[in-house]
Amino acid sequence: MNVLLVYAHPEPRSLNGVLRDFAISHLRDTGHVVEVSDLYAMGWKAGLDGADFTAHDGAARLDMVGDSLRAYQGGTLSADVLAEHEKLRRADVLILQFPLWWFSMPAMLKGWIDRVWACGFAYGVGEHSDTHWGDRYGEGVFSGKRAMLIVTAGGWDSHYGPRGINGPIEDILFPIQHGMLYYPGFEVLPPFVAYRTGRMDASRLAHTTAMLGERLDALAIAAPIPFRRQNAGDYSIPALTLREDLMPEQGGFGIHRQKA
Amino acid sequence: MNVLLVYAHPEPRSLNGVLRDFAISHLRDTGHVVEVSDLYAMGWKAGLDGADFTAHDGAARLDMVGDSLRAYQGGTLSADVLAEHEKLRRADVLILQFPLWWFSMPAMLKGWIDRVWACGFAYGVGEHSDTHWGDRYGEGVFSGKRAMLIVTAGGWDSHYGPRGINGPIEDILFPIQHGMLYYPGFEVLPPFVAYRTGRMDASRLAHTTAMLGERLDALAIAAPIPFRRQNAGDYSIPALTLREDLMPEQGGFGIHRQKA
Numbered sequence: 464m465n466v467l468l469v470y471a472h473p474e475p476r477s478l479n480g481v482l483r484d485f486a487i488s489h490l491r492d493t494g495h496v497v498e499v500s501d502l503y504a505m506g507w508k509a510g511l512d513g514a515d516f517t518a519h520d521g522a523a524r525l526d527m528v529g530d531s532l533r534a535y536q537g538g539t540l541s542a543d544v545l546a547e548h549e550k551l552r553r554a555d556v557l558i559l560q561f562p563l564w565w566f567s568m569p570a571m572l573k574g575w576i577d578r579v580w581a582c583g584f585a586y587g588v589g590e591h592s593d594t595h596w597g598d599r600y601g602e603g604v605f606s607g608k609r610a611m612l613i614v615t616a617g618g619w620d621s622h623y624g625p626r627g628i629n630g631p632i633e634d635i636l637f638p639i640q641h642g643m644l645y646y647p648g649f650e651v652l653p654p655f656v657a658y659r660t661g662r663m664d665a666s667r668l669a670h671t672t673a674m675l676g677e678r679l680d681a682l683a684i685a686a687p688i689p690f691r692r693q694n695a696g697d698y699s700i701p702a703l704t705l706r707e708d709l710m711p712e713q714g715g716f717g718i719h720r721q722k723a
Numbered sequence: 724m725n726v727l728l729v730y731a732h733p734e735p736r737s738l739n740g741v742l743r744d745f746a747i748s749h750l751r752d753t754g755h756v757v758e759v760s761d762l763y764a765m766g767w768k769a770g771l772d773g774a775d776f777t778a779h780d781g782a783a784r785l786d787m788v789g790d791s792l793r794a795y796q797g798g799t800l801s802a803d804v805l806a807e808h809e810k811l812r813r814a815d816v817l818i819l820q821f822p823l824w825w826f827s828m829p830a831m832l833k834g835w836i837d838r839v840w841a842c843g844f845a846y847g848v849g850e851h852s853d854t855h856w857g858d859r860y861g862e863g864v865f866s867g868k869r870a871m872l873i874v875t876a877g878g879w880d881s882h883y884g885p886r887g888i889n890g891p892i893e894d895i896l897f898p899i900q901h902g903m904l905y906y907p908g909f910e911v912l913p914p915f916v917a918y919r920t921g922r923m924d925a926s927r928l929a930h931t932t933a934m935l936g937e938r939l940d941a942l943a944i945a946a947p948i949p950f951r952r953q954n955a956g957d958y959s960i961p962a963l964t965l966r967e968d969l970m971p972e973q974g975g976f977g978i979h980r981q982k983a
Contacts (some may be wrong), residue, residue, distance in 0.1 A: 474786075511824075574830030716894055717975065
């Protein structure tokens with residue numbers, strides 16, 4: 464398969480750098496083609512602004528949605544964004560690798576999402592009717608592709624457990640996995656998360672890479688997180704609330720996953 | 724009071740710009756002193772990297788935590804970060820204003836957090852023992868200060884309701900309100916969120932600013948979100964899991980708020 468690894472860490476000699484190099488080697492050794500977007504090394508521009516829309520008149524009021532759509536349709540998005548679109552079209556699998564900073568992705572990676580997920584490409588697509596509210600959450604440009612996160616966290620796994628003070632890791636990652644990846648059509652595999660990364664000795668690193676290798680070997684066959692499709696009957700349209708008879712009286716992120 | 728408004732939108736003539744100008748005028752008219760960090764206008768650097776630590780040897784391996792701590796303690800953080808620290812020390816209230824992009828803050832604002840929340844300042848402070856696990860989640864450098872989000876969202880309010888497909892807004896904002904603000908000591912007021920902002924006519928805008936004005940008038944007296952203090956007995960230390968007798972059998976972000 465073609466794998467696109469988007470990586471955001473400023474230090475190549477970090478644990479993240481070691482895991483990235485391991486992942487690239489392991490994927491290539493097992494027959495995959497790997498492309499890498501190393502955002503810090505590329506000097507990626509993180510801030511979405513009018514310069515992204517090269518045909519936009521700088522003196523005119525910037526319309527974040529409208530100008531994004533016009534630039535996408537007209538082929539006038541900035542060259543660095545167009546290059547990422549080409550990588551994404553080639554990819555069967557997208558991997559986002561990052562350290563968890565303040566319970567989210569580093570700004571560099573958020574800026575990759577903000578800028579690359581253009582209107583007409585990753586959102587604002589598909590008809591809006593009484594039965595279909597855009598091609599999203601299970602449909603969209605990335606339908607048929609898979610995505611997975613590789614995340615490092617300094618805290619302990621118990622801090623990110625079901626009753627840990629930071630909140631459960633699957634809920635911390637929900638805005639990314641459901642909101643940024645499932646929304647434009649990816650099937651999202653369970654994340655690979657390494658904890659307590661400030662104190663990783665050689666033995667634990669060996670265990671971590673072995674576990675990561677197993678996950679990479681299963682990229683094509685692992686069961687994705689069973690997020691509910693928006694337009695397949697589970698949600699009322701256009702309110703987009705979960706049908707009252709499904710997990711009644713419950714709320715929170717968990718209701719948007721089908722029970723096993 | 725002294726209010727610091729950190730604002731992240733690239734277009735001053737946007738709805739966000741209107742709400743920002745309203746907030747600044749309203750706060751000043753009601754006797755507050757307002758400072759503004761307009762991140763796009765400032766050309767804020769979003770990516771945390773070795774250049775943030777001006778005494779760091781560029782050829783040496785960058786240690787994100789250790790180099791941050793040494794730069795904070797040695798006064799060698801970059802000048803733009805030090806200037807934000809001074810604004811924060813002066814502030815009684817911090818307001819973060821941003822459009823919700825992909826269920827989180829824009830990269831520019833995330834980069835403000837990533838870079839300004841230095842080790843020794845916003846994290847990595849306080850003793851670690853059997854009864855106290857760092858000055859955080861209810862303690863920390865911002866103790867005694869308040870914080871509030873002003874957020875605009877393109878989607879409908881029902882999409883962000885208890886059973887809406889995007890997830891409940893209080894859960895989407897949990898990594899920010901609990902993880903970025905409560906963690907270093909802020910008392911966090913309920914957020915001000917405006918929905919369906921792509922279609923806001925004059926009447927709805929007038930209603931929105933009136934509601935925002937009421938919230939700003941209550942900055943000093945509004946009850947904060949009742950997040951649980953980490954070191955006050957509710958959590959087992961060092962596992963940092965909520966005590967078994969508190970909201971037993973429950974999980975998710977909600978258990979970290981005390982019931983009314």
